[in-house]
Amino acid sequence: MEFQIYRFNPDIDQEPYIQSFTVEVERGMMLRDVLLEIKRRDESFAFRHSCGEGVCGSDGVNVNGKNQLACITPVADYTDDPVVIRPLPGRPVIRDLVVDMSDFYHQYHAVDPWLKRKDPVPEQENLQTPEQRARLDGLWECILCGCCSTSCPSFWWNPQKFLGPQALLSSWRFLADSRDQAEDERLNDLDGPYKVFRCHTIMNCVDACPKHLNPTRAIGHIRNLMLKKSV
C-alpha cells in the first residue's frame, strides 16, 4: 500500500514536501506500525508516539484529511491508495509529523483544570453518589491528544482567544463535578465573545475524537448554564 508522508526538516529543507513509501500491510496492522516501518527504513523521519494503545495521546496525526490517533487506527480502514499522512492541521510544524502544541496546552491550562473546593478538607473522601459520578463519564477520559481542537476551524483562526473544544470539555468536566465549588468563578472566566462563543457547532471535534467523547455537547451544557445564570 502507498503512503504519502509530509516531510520537513528545518535544518535541511527549504520547504516541506510529500514523500511516498510503499509498505506491505499485514493483518491487524495499525497506522503506527506503518509509521514505525517507515522510520526503520529512514531514521530521519520524526513522529511522536509512546503507549501504542490509545491512552497516552502522543500520536495524533492527520490521515486523508481527518485527525486520528495512529496507534488505534487499523490500516484496514483504508482501502484506497494512497493514504496521505500529515501533521495535525493549524499548528506550527517542528519537524515532519511533530507539531508545536503550546497554544493547545495553554488553553487547557487557562480553564483552571483542577478541582476547586471551599469547604474544609474532610477526614475521609468527599462523598459522591454513583449518579453524580456518572455525569463525569465522557469528560474525564480525555487524553489531550489534540485531535479535536486542531480539527476545529474556529481554533485555527483564533488559537489564542477561542479556548477550543478540548479546553471547554475540561472546563465542563469540573463544572459537572458535584464536588467542585467554583461554578460562578468558572462561568465568569468563560465570559466574553471569544472563549466559548466562537464555537459554531461545526462538530469536527466530535468526528475527530479517538476516545468517542463529545466536546460539542459539553460546550452546549456550558452555554445553557451561562444562559440560566444570566436570567
Added chain:
Amino acid sequence: MNLIRRNFDVLIIGAGGAGLNAAVQLAKADMRVAVVSKVFPTRSHTVAAQGGVNAALGNVNDDSWHWHMFDTVKGSDYLGDQDAIEFMCREAIPTVYELEHNGVPFSRLDSGKIYQRPFGGQSRGFGKEQASRTCAAADRTGHAILHTLYQQNIKARSHFFTEYFAIDLLQDAEGGVTGALVMDIASGEPMILNARATLLATGGCGQVFRTTSNAHINTGDGMAMALRAGVPLQDMEFFQFHPTGVAGRGMLITEASRGEGGYLINSEGERFMERYAPGAKDLASRDVVARAIVTEVREGRGCGPNKDYVLLKVDHLGEEVVAKRLPGIRETSKIFLGVDPAFEPIPVYPTAHYVMGGIPSDRFGRVVAPAHHGPEEVVQGLYAAGECACVSVHGANRLGGNSLLDILVFGRLSGLDILEYLGEHPRHRLTDSSSEERAMARFQRFDKAGEGIPVAELRREFRKVMEDHAGVFRTDEIMREGMDRVRDIRSRLEDVRLADTSRTFNTARIEAFELENLIDVGMSIVTSALHRQESRGAHSRPDYPERDDKNWMRHSLYFLAEDRLDYKPVRTKPLSVDSFPPKPRVY
C-alpha cells in the same frame, strides 16, 4: 557551544505519578522545582495503569493496613523490606484520600464512598477471605490519577521542561549529585540544570523485552544514569510478567478483569488455575498465574491455531458489568483483537510488565548504596521514587494495585524529605569538572558520521535476546548464553551510527541514548538473575526450584563497573508490629 546553565532548588527527572506527586509537595512549599520529562507529562506511562490503587479503606468490607501489609510481605515472597512495607500500607489510606480531595474521579459505591474491587493476592484476617482493597476509576485509574496530579502541578506552578531528555547526572568530587545535563529535544541543544537535590522518577524499563505492556518511552533512563554515577541497582533479577497481555501483542488486560469475576481457561475448556492455586484460583499472585499459563501452553493445552495462548473469560459477567467496570480493556480487545469481551473470551499470554528492582532507596526516597560504613549509606543530593526505585516494598513479586500505591506514597514522601534536606543544605554544591566532561562526551557520542549499525537494528536484536534468555523460566544454560550475547551487543554499541545527525527533534538520537540505557539495565537483569540460585517470586529457575531462605534471603546489588555483584540483608523488622517470618507461599 554556548552552554546554558540554570539553577533550581530541586530537579525532578520524570513526570509520572512519582515525579508529579513529589513536585507538587515542593512547589506548594514555594521551592523552585524543575520537572524534566522527555514527553508531555500526561503521556508518562502512569497513564496506562488500569486496575487501581490499594488502600485498606474498608469501604466494601472490613479491612486493615496490617492485613494489607501481610499480603504484601507474602506476595513479595519474603524479600520485601518489612519496615518500608508497613510504612507504605499505613500511608496508603491518607494518600488515597488526598488524591480524592484533589479531584481524582474515582468510581463510587452506593454509599457515595470510593469504589473498591478485589485483586490478586489480597486477603482479610492474614490470609483468609478475599479482600476488596483496590480503589478504582473504572479500569483507567492511572489516567485519572496522572491527569489529576498534572492539574495540581499547574495549580502549584511547577516549572516544566517538557520534551527534554536527561543525558547524565552531574556529581561533585565526593560523588554527591549536583544536577544533570539535559537536552532540549526540539532544538537538540544541551543545558545544565543545577539543583541542591535531584529526584530520579523515570519509571520502568519494560522495553528491554520484546513483548511488553510498557510504552516505547520505558527505557530505564534513570536506572542507567544511576549506574553510570556509580550507584548499584538492586534486585534486578525480579521482573514481573503480567499473566494477561493481549496474545502476540503484549498490551495489558487488567487484573481487574479477574477481580470482577473473570477466569482463565485452556484448550480443553478447563479452569486450570484451580489446579495451581486451589484457594485463590485466578486471583493468585501474578507470578503464580503467569507460570501456570506458560506451563499450560508448554504442555500442549494452549488455544488457537498455534496453541500459544489461553483464554480469559469475562462474557459471563454480562455486557452491563463489562461496559461499566471494564470499558478500557473492552476497547483495547475490540481494536487489537477484533474481540468484544462482553460476548467472547480474550486470547492472553504473559507480557513483561514491571521491574521489582531498581535504584536502592530508603523509605524517605533517599538513594542508599554501599560506601565506607555499610551497605546503606545515603548518596548526597540524590533521591529516587517510583518504578525506577527499589525501596524495597515489592521484593520478589509485586501485588496488583501496589505499584500506583508505591509511586504515590514514595513520590510524596521524597518530596517532603527533600524539603527537610533543603533546609539543612542551603547552598548548591560544586560540580566536578570531570563529571561535566563525561556527561558532555555522552551527549556528543552519536555525532560521529559514517557507516555503522543502525540503532533500530541493535535495539531489536537486544530485545529478542532478553526475551529468549531472561523470561518466565530461567536455567543456568539459557542465562549464561544470554549474558554472553548481551555483552556482545554492548560491545557493538560502539559501532552504532546515526544516518541523520541533524539537531531539530532528532528522535533517532534519542533512541540511541535510550538503547545505551536499555543495554546497561539489561545487563543488570541477566547478571543478577544468573547468580541467584533459587526460585523466589518472579525469578523462577527449573534448575533450582525451591526458595532458599538460608542462602538467598538477601538483596542483590549490581554495579556497572566490571559487572560486579554484591548483596545486603533483607530488613525483616517492621516499624511497630511483629515481623512476618518466611513461610511456604501457597494461594
